[in-house]
Amino acid sequence: MKILNMFFSTTGNTAKVAQTISNTVQQAGHHIETVKVKKDLDLDLLSYDLIFVGSGIYEWLPGQPMISLFTKLRRQYAAQGEIKPSAPRRHGKKVVVYCTYGGCHTGPNEALPAVKFMGQLFDHLGFDIVGEWYTVGEYHPEIYKAMSSGGRLGDIRGRPHEGDLAEIAEKVKGILLV
Numbered sequence: 813m814k815i816l817n818m819f820f821s822t823t824g825n826t827a828k829v830a831q832t833i834s835n836t837v838q839q840a841g842h843h844i845e846t847v848k849v850k851k852d853l854d855l856d857l858l859s860y861d862l863i864f865v866g867s868g869i870y871e872w873l874p875g876q877p878m879i880s881l882f883t884k885l886r887r888q889y890a891a892q893g894e895i896k897p898s899a900p901r902r903h904g905k906k907v908v909v910y911c912t913y914g915g916c917h918t919g920p921n922e923a924l925p926a927v928k929f930m931g932q933l934f935d936h937l938g939f940d941i942v943g944e945w946y947t948v949g950e951y952h953p954e955i956y957k958a959m960s961s962g963g964r965l966g967d968i969r970g971r972p973h974e975g976d977l978a979e980i981a982e983k984v985k986g987i988l989l990v
């Protein structure tokens with residue numbers, strides 16, 4: 813099984829989740845490629861059987877490099893005829909979409925557009941979306957600090973904490989059985 817973990821993180825929260833995913837996959841005896849996304853990254857998504865894709869949430873969306881990369885890849889795969897009407901399934905290809913988010917104003921709904929956006933490229937390509945994981949991540953920049961203790965999700969300082977990462981590890985083990 814060929815496995816990829818592609819993620820974007822600016823303040824380190826999603827990087828912690830990405831690291832947990834990669835460690836857990838390796839501990840289960842599989843090889844995994846872990847890549848921090850840049851907009852002009854060259855990736856052959858169709859060569860992987862299982863992909864983990866994740867980002868922090870910034871103004872309800874994934875990081876700009878992730879958006880730019882997805883725009884480029886969607887155009888590239890459409891031009892190659894790999895995105896077909898009705899999006900026929902590619903047997904055995906799976907994706908897990910994950911994010912970390914602060915949810916200060918409206919909770920998990922703030923993260924929903926980004927997770928759905930990231931999933932769509934893979935769904936269009938015929939991958940089955942086998943997980944959508946939302947992990948809380950505190951706001952690190954000084955100007956946003958108050959949002960980590962006075963928002964819709966209450967006090968999220970220190971998140972993702974060990975319990976959050978342990979939950980991710982358990983979910984990864986579950987996904988490897990799918």
Ligand SMILES: Cc1cc2nc3c(=O)[nH]c(=O)nc-3n(C[C@H](O)[C@H](O)[C@H](O)COP(=O)(O)O)c2cc1C
Nearest residue numbers: 821822823824825826868869871872912914915949
């Ligand atoms: C500039 C900025 C914008 C953010 N916008 C949102 C947002 O719209 N919705 C949300 O739920 N969280 C938002 N957050 C919180 C981040 O999504 C959260 O802290 C996340 O864990 C950051 O991931 P990272 O550390 O991997 O970059 C924002 C954080 C920053 C720094």
